[in-house]
Amino acid sequence: MKEWQKLALVILVFLGAYVIPWGSPIIRQSGLEAFLMLQEYAREHVLTCLVPAFFIAGAIAVFVSQTAVLKYFGATAAKILSYSVASVSGSVLAVCSCTVLPLFAGIYSRGAGIGPATAFLYSGPAINVLAIVLTARVLGWQLGLARAIGAVVFAVITGLLMAFIFRTEDTARTTGALYLPDDAGTQRTLLQEASFMLVLVLILIVAAFARPSEGSHGLWPALFTAKWYITGGLLVVLAWMLAQWFRKEDRIEWVQSTWGFVKQILPLLGAGVLVAGFMLGRPGHPALIPEQYIHALVGGNSLGANLFASVAGAFMYFATLTEVPILQGLIGAGMGKGPALALLLAGPALSLPNMLVIGSVMGVKKTVTFCSIVVILSTIAGMTYGWIAGL
């Protein structure tokens, strides 16, 4: 940080402390909402949802071979495979936008080309395991599922459209070798790796199991009462797997990579929750921004509401996962389900800073086209989902 930036920060904080009417009831209420929302996350979501998800993300980063995925992005890979892999590989490769951009640039300029590159850029941030899990947990499984499916399907469409629009220019790229990381051999079989991941995912699902509605019978209430026993049993299985199949350095690497994600994401998410709580409040509790504004802009499922949500999402920058508390606040304040999905799709995929980087890689014309396609498709996805949810 340069000295003048520090000075600017000091002045900003001072002005904030001096000018903002902290004593007014609305500001007091908003400040309280910020911390109540933070407490809700701490009590409801951190232990049973985020912590297991961090371990899964860490396991994916360490144990899943990136090279196996990356080879489908080479210039010689079959096109249909490139598109399919590009649209789903965000779940394995991309957790923060700083990994997404170099991958995008590499695939675009030296690998499989503009179609798979843009498909990856669209779906990457939306389908990593942390994003899906937290979206489903906080905003409901319907929206979580719609987000994952929407991201994958529309990623392929975006990629194909981009490839079609710029089909004549695609040959001008310099195709060169991609440097793939060496595939460090493991001593585990595919079956062992798959069952290890399965146990991790099961722990996450069972531990996060929500209380079934009163008076429901059958499997769900039975599962709910037994959930801590099942979780305990799964943990024992996990411990056995770790002891039998993994070397000491594998285990250390796993914990380190998990800790890396925690350090990277948790502070930002906490700050995001505080800001969302301050501005929007928990569902049913108004805060700084009056609910009628939100209702007027993004309420219901009109074309205008969906389009506004897409455009706003495209320009706004969301740090990893912060889109979730912000959406929670917005939905609680009257945002429609359709516009919520539109924002979830367009939001993390694009932001003003990353548009600038994309622009420097593939030029203004293609960037503008890409952003327009993202906005239009997200609007369509939002309207469709809003229509289905309203049935």
Place this chain on the structure above:
Amino acid sequence: MKQIEVLGMGCPKCNQLEDRVRQAVKELGIEAEVVKVKDIKVITDYGVIITPALVVDGVVKAAGKIPKIEEIKTWIT
């Protein structure tokens, strides 16, 4: 003199790699220039798609992971 480049757009892992490289250089007591490369075009020109990556005298040594200090030492001596 060795020319060492750390490629990465500013993620935490890239800073960690830079720290390790500097430590390796210091422990070996060799003369080396450590440069941080943030320009996405330069990164792509090396063919690197997963950051952080380590380039020694124009040759990509590692990508997508943070190598151990011992490993780094063998590349820069």
